[in-house]
Amino acid sequence: MFDFDFDALRRIGWNDRLADALATAFTCCDAAAAASLRLLRLTEVHRDRLVADDGHASFGVRALPAFERTLRFEDAVLAVGDWVLARKDAHRNAWIEARLAPRRAITRRDADGRRHAIVSHVDTALFVMGLDADFNPRRIERYLLLAPPGVQPVVVLTKADLVAPDPQVREAMVADERDALLARLGGGLPVVSVDATSPSAALVLAPWLEPGHTLVLLGSSGAGKSTLTNALLARREQDTGAVRVRDLRGQHTTTARSLHRLPGGACVIDTPGLRALRPDVDADTLARSFDDIDRLAPRCRFRDCTHDREPGCAVRDGVDADRLRNFHKLRRELGRDTMTALDRRRRAEWAFSGRQGAERARAKRGER
Structure with a gap:
């Protein structure tokens, strides 16, 4: 039915589960231009440009104005990992006409309560946390709320080399931290520790690196996400940086989400640290x-x-x-x-009335 190079598309995460979504999206496009449509995956989303991959190469794309209006009407945005249908015009510029329905998308809320897509079409979410000052079980519990049904969450502990200089002591301390976190999280969640600077990280994460699978790295700045991405890629592609000396916090070396093809056929999406995390x-x-x-x-x-x-x-x-x-x-x-504007107003009125009542009570008792 579709004249696409699916062998090449599998290199960037295509799998047969997406066939129904492709059929639905295909019907939304102009029939006369259907023959020239190309199936692409978004690998970078910036304010002023989009980058897509067809399994052979990456190139810039743009959204048709009509498609942009559709997104605004749906209060939606394009995200890294989206599969889109595009065609090239006479000037060889690629224009997006439709996208496959986002599935297994990871979203969060901003300060105004609006939803924002982080990534879409992911199979595994690797929640990265350093064993240095970044270690915070409460934060990882908050991050775990990002994983929707169908996405396998995995906690990845990095920076074990900073725990202790002696290898045997370090191994024992890392095992203790891992076991304590497992017990706290209920024991049913995979928790692994890796050396993010070593190719051995790919061996530890091998169960989640199957061909056609897409992983996303999530965690605070300085947790080692980009370093781990480079280890999985077996080459230095993502910029990395040291944490600040004064407080051992990350410095936002990665500033945009990006999808990368891994040697074994899986894909990984590197993401910048989130300054404020409100899971949707x-x-x-x-x-x-x-x-x-x-x-x-x-x-x-x-x-x-x-x-x-x-x-x-x-x-x-x-x-x-x-x-x-x-x-x-x-x-x-x-x-x-989940409160409505009316609920918030009533709550504020009740709080104000409560404060006034407390002040009157103190005044009667002669308190200031």
């Missing part, structure tokens, strides 16, 4: 990410237990206390994100 989640996603809490909740004495101060709470007895505090914090954030 609902109550079901939160429960799925904290499934250990969800499993223990039916054992609580009270059916409506909030796992805070109630007696007979099985969750408090069985879940790491700091993990539970993080769960409560994320649930409060979720509640704020």
Whole structure:
């Protein structure tokens, strides 16, 4: 039905699961121009330019004005990893006419609550965290909320060489950190440690590097994402930089997302660190990410237990206390994100009334 070079497209992540999405997108294009359509994958998305790959080479593309209007109407944007249909005009410029429906897309919310796509069509999300000052279990729990159903989350610990100078001591300390994180996260999540500067990282991550699979690296600045990308590529392609000496924090060496072909047939998307992370989640996603809490909740004495101060709470007895505090914090954030403008106004009015009542009570008691 389609005259595309699928062997070449598999080098950039094409797989047979996308066939139905391709058929749907194909019907949205002009029939007279169908023969000249090309199937491409976006490898870079910048404010002023797009870069795509057809499995043979990368080149610049642009979106047709009509397609841009469609995106604005849908309140959507193009993202790295998107599959698009494009054609070249008489001047050899490639124009995007349609895209395949984004699947397994990773999104987040900005400060205004609007959704933004980070990447799309990914199979595995590698959440990278350094074993130096970057190590923060609460942050990794927040990052894990980004993984939608169908995307395999994997925690990757880097910078083991900074834990201790002695190899045996270092190996034992890394194992302890890994086991503690496994226990905190419930034990059902893959947690691996790698030397991001060594080709051995590809061997550790081999179970997720199958041909046709797409991985995305997510984590804070300075966690070692670009260094790990270079290790998987077996060449230096991404710029890397040292962390700041004064606080050991990353310095945003990577400034844009980019998709790269790996030697074994998989693809990896490198991403810059996120300064502010607000996952685009609902109550079901939160429960799925904290499934250990969800499993223990039916054992609580009270059916409506909030796992805070109630007696007979099985969750408090069985879940790491700091993990539970993080769960409560994320649930409060979720509640704020799902509030309507009217709800926020009423909440502000109730808070104002509460403060006034407290002031009147203090005045009656003669307190200032």
